[in-house]
Structure formats: C-alpha cells, structure tokens
Amino acid sequence: MTLSHFSSPLLGFSQAAGNSALITFAIYIFFVFVIAGMANRLQKGKSFVGEYFLGSRGLGLWAFALTYAATAASGGSFMGFPALIYTHGWSLAWWISGYMIVPLVALGLFAKRINQVGRIAGAITVPELLRRRFGNSYVGNAATLLVVFFMFFYLLAQFKAGAEIMATLLDGVPIYEAATGWIAQAKEGIPWVGQSSADYLLCLVIFAVAVIIYTAYGGFRAVVWTDVMQGLVMAVGVVILLVLTLSQVGGLKNATAKLAEMTPPEFGTALVEVSGDGSIADLRRGDWIATSDGGMARLNATVTDSKEPVEILLLTTPFEIESVKEQAIPGAVATISEREPYAHGAGDKGGYLRAPGPARTQSMGFLPVALAMSFFVFWNFSGAGQPSYMVRQMAFRDTRVLRRSIVMVSVFFSMIYFPLVIVFTSARVLLPGMEIYADRIMPEIAAHVTDLAGVPWLAGLLVAAPFAAVMSSVDSFLLLVASGVVRDVYQESINPDASEERMRKLSHAVTLIVGFLAVLVVLNPPPYLQTLIVFASGGLGASFLMPMVLALYWPRMTGAGAFFGMLTGAFTILSLYFVGYLERGAFGEYNLFGIHPIVWSIVATGVVIVSVSLAQRPPDKALVEKYFGK
Known part of the structure; x- marks a missing residue:
C-alpha cells in the first residue's frame, strides 16, 4: 500500500459529492448557454454595437443592481479575500469595511451624471465618452490603452480563480481524474505549462471555453442576465455556508475562544x-x-x-x-x-482576533491603522473609478432604478462580505495549515462542512457561489476589453464606416482572442491572486477616478488635463508598485508613509488635471454648453 492512500493534500470532495458537484456544474453551464442564446436572439433587429456592448440602455432594477453587484463580487471576493481572512484573521473586517458604502460613493457620485452625459454623447464605452466630452481622439486612445492594460491583469486573476475553484469542484469525479492523469503525462517537458498541475490546466481550459463562448455569443445582455442569476447564487451560497460553518465549529463564541488561543x-x-x-x-x-x-x-x-x-x-x-x-x-x-517565524505575531495568542493581524513578512502586521484608513478610501474611490462599473451606470433605465439600486447593492454587499469574515476566521479552527493552499480555502471549507453535516450533495451548490462570482467578472471584463478594441480603436480610428455585420464578426473575434491570450499567460499562474486584483483595481481607479469626476462636473477641464491626468495616475501607481518590488523582491505595493498608492495617485492626478487645464485656454464654448447647458 502506498502512502498516498493514507492522506490527501486537499480534502476535496467525496465520490458522491464529486458526482453531485459535476451535475450541479453541468446544469449551471446549461442555463448560462440558454441565457446567451436568448440574448443573442433579442439582438436581432437592433443596432448591434449599442445592444452588444450596452444592452440598449434599458436595464431595470434587478438587472442593473445585480449586474453591478455581481461584477464587483469577483474571484477576489470568493478566493483572494477568504485567503486573506484565513491568513490574517479578523483584521480583514477593517480591510473590507469601506466596501459596504461603495454603492453610495460610486453610484451616488457617478451614476446619474454619467448616464446623462453618455446619452448626450451617444457614447457606448468609457473611452468614447471621454473622447466626445473633450472632442479629442488622443484622450480616448489613452483611456482605451489603460483599460486594456489594467483589465488584462484583472482577467488573469479571474481565470486563475475559476480554474482553482473547478479543480476542487471536480475532485474525485472518475472521468475528471482520468483526464488529469493523461494531461499530467502529456505536459511533461513542455515549456511554460510543465510546472503547472494537470488538474489546474484542465480546469482552466474548461472554464475559459465556457465563459469566452457565452460572452462572445450573447454580448452585454447575456452578461447582465447571467449576472442576475449568479448574484442570487452568491447570496444564497454564502448564507448556507455561514450556517453550516458555525454549526460545525460550535458557534461564533466557541470559534472566538479557539482563535484566542491560536498562534501563527x-x-x-x-x-x-x-x-x-x-x-x-x-x-x-x-x-x-x-x-x-x-x-x-x-x-x-x-x-x-x-x-x-x-x-x-x-x-x-x-x-x-x-x-x-x-x-x-x-x-x-x-x-x-x-x-x-512570522515577522509580526509570532507566538502571540489572540493575534487573529485583533488588528493589525499576523503577517509573515510585514513587521508592522498586515493592517496598521494608517493602511486600514487608506483602504477605506481605496475601496470607495477605486471602485468608483472602475470602467466596468461605469459602463453599467450608462445602461440603467431611469433615476428611479438608480435610487433603489443603491440600497439593493449595499444590502447585497453586507450579506456577502461580513459573513465571509465569520466563515473564514472559523475555517482556521476547522482546517489548520491551509496557508499553503490559501487561495483554495473557499471550496475546501465548502467540501468540509457539507461532508461533516452529512449533505455532501450540497457542496456543488456552495462551490457554485464563488464560481458564479468569477464568471460574472470575467464576462464583464472580457466585454469591456473587446469594446475598447472594437469601438474605440477600430471604429473610431480605423474604419468609421464599418458595417453592422463587420462589427459583429470583429466583436466576437476580439472577445475570443483576448480570452485566449489571457489563458496563455495564466497557463503558468502567478501566485498572488488578491495582490493582482488589488493592483488592477488600483490602477484603473488611479487612471479614471479624477479624470471622470472632473470631466462630468467641471466645465473648465480640458482634454490635455484629462490626458495627462490619466497618465499621471497610472504612472504613480506603477511607480509605487515598482518600488514595492524592489523593497520586497516580490510583486506588491509600496505604502508611502503607510498609505496605499491609490491615495497618492488620486492626489497627484487631481493636481495635474487642474494645473494643466488652468494653464490652457478654456475649452470650446459649444462643447461646454452641450454637456453643461448655457
């Protein structure tokens, strides 16, 4: 008998749970493709570009609120965030607290005005809105390049998360085990992919094929409709997981008592x-x-x-x-x-219950007070500056939908994020030693608590929650990058008279190509899922928050101010990440004076925009009157 018969590196799913998980996944994917097919049928007879990339600006309450919320709740929310909670403890409640008011800040700051300006401009994408607001193509081109650059990093993280979830979801399924065995032999000696595990490679391909095809086929409306379904799956999954985890750990009081005795x-x-x-x-x-x-x-x-x-x-x-x-x-x-030993918290009992939280490499702990405050700013203002959120704000039907959506999204976030903190601090008690597999803690705890509760068939539903989160983000990001290339580069700069049929074919092709390139890069995945997500989110927020706020509300702003402001935001955050790499020898931000780079980027961008705009002649009067009135 070999040693492997006595132990498994990961808990995974039992045979019964694995089969039920496979059935759950198959049903889920079936409905996704049904929705894509229905959305594709509805596109017929309508303007392709406006329908494919923006759903003809007709989203109601449930569609707008849940597509916004589901896009925000990405693989980071269900993979990277739980990994950080497990590793650093209750300090993550501080870290994520600002996210609860993202809907108030982002939707309250932008939504009504960006929807209004988008309709006046006839814009379908964020770069197109900026181009028409200032009447300058270089502003739109710079915005397109920044969207494509930072969104590509977002896609890498989401594809990795999707593959990691599926690897646990399908563990123990006979046909899956046979396929991974064949891939393990076939990949040996192949450059770039040889070091990746066979289960990861197989799951990456399955996940990528499913999400790329339904996004390319169904467009924005398919993405929105699947987001509604995925948002409901996430909320239900988290509630069930919370109940099962607390019942297995003996309640929150017992979990807290155990954490009080725990050392890193x-x-x-x-x-x-x-x-x-x-x-x-x-x-x-x-x-x-x-x-x-x-x-x-x-x-x-x-x-x-x-x-x-x-x-x-x-x-x-x-x-x-x-x-x-x-x-x-x-x-x-x-x-x-x-x-x-840990650089902070070694031998310290109760460190998982208080800030700054244990940290392996940071001597000041995971979340010092100054950094906690800057993350409160980070989530709200980087969230407000995300083009993937902005494009949804251009698509709601009326202000009544907007007002109700702000409340609905805030409630949704509260139902998701605070329960996750409870679940994954409790997971430390139930599953020791998962630091080496931190990004897989979500599907692992789902497998564990359902098995202990005697309902292994429920594991498939629970794991569908993070899977839904990843899919809802990947489809949105794919569509955003495709719209940047097709609408903002090809139609605006190369072929303004392109036919609807040509735009349709090119949109499908670009979606497929971008997805394929992301898969190629992540065949050998980076180890830092949440760090990658924070970098991409921060980069987009730094590049677009201040330029968009001032473009919407300050008539005196010029195109040059927007152009140099976007470049300043991107340069500032890239520079501070480069300094962080030099300091740590690993990818990560440098928090100057303990403050996250997004704060410095926002300040620098605002100063540059105002300075450059005031140094130039005022913008054209007719352009100002078009967007601000007489």
Missing part, C-alpha cells in the same frame, strides 16, 4: 525520512508529517530526496497539532532544519 504557524525546511513499506516518491505537497520533536508539519513542496531539505509549514498551537495527528503519513518523520 511557522514556515521552514526539514529533512524527511520514510520507514517501513513507504517511499519518498509517495509524498506529495500538502501531506501531514510528524516531526522529530513531537510536532506536526505540512509539506509545502514535493519531496524528491531525503537528503535535500523540503519546504514545510509547522503548526504552533497545541490543539491544532492534536487535531491533525490522525492525518499524519505513517512512517514519515520530518527533522526540522530551519524555522521562519
């Missing part, structure tokens, strides 16, 4: 030996191994040689150590070579 794990290296019938070759990343000093270690890499140290994670809390001993590989012992 340590990373390090160890030499691993196996006695008896086992073999080093049977050990896999994620296996639990007893240490020579009586502790428990989890492999953070595959063991290839008993004479070479392997990366491990070491538990430091006594009750956690006891809880995983029965999962230890028989006959395997780890002799610790090196320990790496």
